[in-house]
Amino acid sequence: MSSNIVVRVEDLHKRYGNEEILKGVSFTVRQGEALAIIGPSGTGKSTLLRCINRLTEPDRGRIFLEDTEITSPHVDINKIRQQIGFVFQDFNLFAHLTALDNVRLGLMKVKGFSKKEATERAMHELARVGLAEKAHAYPAQLSGGQQQRVSIARALAMDPKVMLFDEPTSALDPELIGEVLQVMQELAEEGMTMIVVTHEMGFARSVCDEVIFMEKGVIVEQGPPEQVFLNPQQPRTRQFLGKISELYGGAR
């Protein structure tokens, strides 16, 4: 393993029709690091995240998971995706399955666990997000915050090397955001490697080790949270953070 870099993105480009969404993005994430990606809507943050497990195919550039180049055409992408947890903005739980089966399905059908092993593992992950007692509830019987916690458990059960969060709290009622952020904070403290696209500035600031401010397909500024939030070098970063704090009365 080259040093302890888990994800390396090199000069990533993506275009939809005439619109260039990503214009050469590069960064690395180390083992145990939590990286926040912030910035205005429509600047390619989600596209970037989806390129990392190739739910979206990048046009140009390379992505490595540890030493494996996952943008190589020779790679078995299904094998790679098992090692990358992905949490969606709108949860995307399987509607016909209970919380337990949502977490268990990938273990049984992708990883080949027996039902007994899968059940044990799934119950462990549900307990980890505080939802062991909801194991037999269907998604429609859970609140948004609970659904998102199940989807985090579903991703964690696969024992990923990195977790990608795509605005995990943006579809939630304000009073449900806290429970999801708390689970994510615990994960970060346990040393999970994470990339989090978020509008929760308080979370980025207090939980993450590194912050990237992105706009119009490029990284405008990058650094530890104290630097990006308290002493931003770029005028555009200052302007963006200023608008956010106007809205919420100080970073949340």
Place this chain on the structure above:
Amino acid sequence: MSVILSWDTWRLLLAGTVVTVELTASLLAVGLVLGVLVALGQAYGPRPLAALCSSYERFFRAMPILVLLIVLNYGLAFLASTYELLWLRLPAFAVAVLAFGLHSSAYQSQIFRGAIRAIKPGQLLAARALGMTRWQAIRYIVLPQALRLAIPGWSNEYSGVLKDTSFVFAIGVTELTRQGWQIMQRTREVFLIFITVALIYLVLTYLGTWLLEWVERRWGVPGLTGQRQEEYGRVI
């Protein structure tokens, strides 16, 4: 005019009912398998396959069932005798299942296509993100939901084809309506016979619909199937 049907008449009508039920069940089964495949081809197949499935669906929906029955019956018999393909010499009942199955599969494919479209596409992304193949995502996420969502439309297809099966008299299969017709020719009991036949169809429709409603409840998933309006309060 007698008001009570003889035991012999009942026996014949019940024999016809059995043929009707067997034919309906078989054609629905054939149509289900083909219909699901056609719908999956339309929804997820590569472009040429999707186009092929759409042509199939349109062709068989355009064919009147009577024409299909006769063409298949004589067409297969012609091929069997001209080219000495003995395995093509099918009994009339099998020809009927085939013709009705193809016809129904075209209609059923659209029931399933609608059901597939009702599934939120994000679930497929989530399945792929876990490392499932495309086929696994269809098998474990799309099919279980689509089959449940298709039940109300399927119930409609059942009650439709149940009565259409009477066309098989054209190739010499005697089912319920045909039995009634033959008895009537002999006994001249027009009203009594056909009221009885109609009642038998009514019972079959009720039983089938009830069975499907039971299946829908049995396999029901909160939030996905079978919500009744009362759960949300009466809106209208």
